[in-house]
Amino acid sequence: MNNTTKTVAALRESFAAIEPTTANAGRIMKAARATLLDCGHSGPSSLGGVNASSKIAKGEKLNLHTFIMYLAPSDMAGAVNTCPQASEGCRAACLFNSGRAAFDDKINAARIARTLIYAASRPHFSAVLFSEIAKAQNKARSAGIFFSVRLNGTSDISPRAFKVNGVDVLAAFAEVPFYDYTKVWTRSRLTWPANYSLTYSWTDGRKWSDAVEVMNNGGALAVPFADLNAAGRIKVARSASLPTSYGEVDAAGRLLWSFPVFDGDTTDARYLDREQGAPAAGGYIVGLRAKRSTVEAERVALASGFFVPV
Numbered sequence: 001m002n003n004t005t006k007t008v009a010a011l012r013e014s015f016a017a018i019e020p021t022t023a024n025a026g027r028i029m030k031a032a033r034a035t036l037l038d039c040g041h042s043g044p045s046s047l048g049g050v051n052a053s054s055k056i057a058k059g060e061k062l063n064l065h066t067f068i069m070y071l072a073p074s075d076m077a078g079a080v081n082t083c084p085q086a087s088e089g090c091r092a093a094c095l096f097n098s099g100r101a102a103f104d105d106k107i108n109a110a111r112i113a114r115t116l117i118y119a120a121s122r123p124h125f126s127a128v129l130f131s132e133i134a135k136a137q138n139k140a141r142s143a144g145i146f147f148s149v150r151l152n153g154t155s156d157i158s159p160r161a162f163k164v165n166g167v168d169v170l171a172a173f174a175e176v177p178f179y180d181y182t183k184v185w186t187r188s189r190l191t192w193p194a195n196y197s198l199t200y201s202w203t204d205g206r207k208w209s210d211a212v213e214v215m216n217n218g219g220a221l222a223v224p225f226a227d228l229n230a231a232g233r234i235k236v237a238r239s240a241s242l243p244t245s246y247g248e249v250d251a252a253g254r255l256l257w258s259f260p261v262f263d264g265d266t267t268d269a270r271y272l273d274r275e276q277g278a279p280a281a282g283g284y285i286v287g288l289r290a291k292r293s294t295v296e297a298e299r300v301a302l303a304s305g306f307f308v309p310v
């Protein structure tokens with residue numbers, strides 16, 4: 001049995017005598033921390049946080065607090081796949097390897113530890129998550145601040161996976177706007193409650209014709225545009241530009257399709273895009289400036305087609 005399998009088994013054992021209810025959230029997290037530390041992992045004090053990245057914190061200019069959860073993406077925790085449709089390019093470019101996490105091992109260790117709790121018991125994980133969301137929501141409410149939730153900071157899990165007493169997180173917090181980016185485009189065919197907004201993410205290995213279908217159905221498609229410097233490296237975000245529209249032309253130069261590009265870096269609150277200048281109706285592209293990473297990760301993300309050159 002490797003360390004990850006042992007840790008997941010030990011976490012399950014430590015939860016065995018604790019009912020997965022929000023009232024027990026403190027006990028669950030205490031047991032999880034003790035077990036994780038015992039097994040040589042990091043012992044995170046929470047599953048999520050409010051405005052826990054510089055991009056999310058941009059919501060403050062909209063008087064908005066956002067609770068966000070960062071797990072280990074894809075299969076990086078070794079116990080569960082949190083991104084069912086991750087590609088070679090997106091894994092290479094993933095936030096896991098950029099931003100603060102790229103130079104702070106503790107951040108990734110905490111993401112792995114949280115993911116091991118999720119792998120050990122979704123009901124116990126959900127009980128803690130519900131409790132943390134409720135606390136953050138109350139805090140925002142008493143301060144007169146709008147509140148939203150993004151469950152997948154660095155993962156792509158359906159919100160329906162998080163349930164307490166059979167009620168999923170979207171129904172439990174029906175008055176709270178939730179939003180996510182997803183590479184699971186088939187989620188566009190499911191019926192979601194009004195408080196859930198999804199932005200579909202471009203990724204390598206997909207066909208533009210499928211992306212066009214998503215946008216023709218009124219969907220928003222997030223595209224990481226790469227503005228390159230003379231050395232072929234991605235420019236730092238503050239000097240990188242985005243196109244105002246993006247489309248395809250055929251061999252004869254005829255435009256096949258084109259959609260307007262909305263700057264998705266101004267804030268992360270995607271569910272407010274149409275109030276913030278995105279087209280009032282119809283599909284559009286959410287332009288994101290590709291993040292600088294390692295030379296190798298940038299090479300893979302560009303060569304795979306995940307990053308789209310400007």
Ligand code: SF4
Pocket residue numbers: 073074082083085086087090091093094095096153154155156183
């Ligand atoms: S699907 Fe998203 S979170 Fe998962 S590896 Fe790809 S970019 Fe990262």
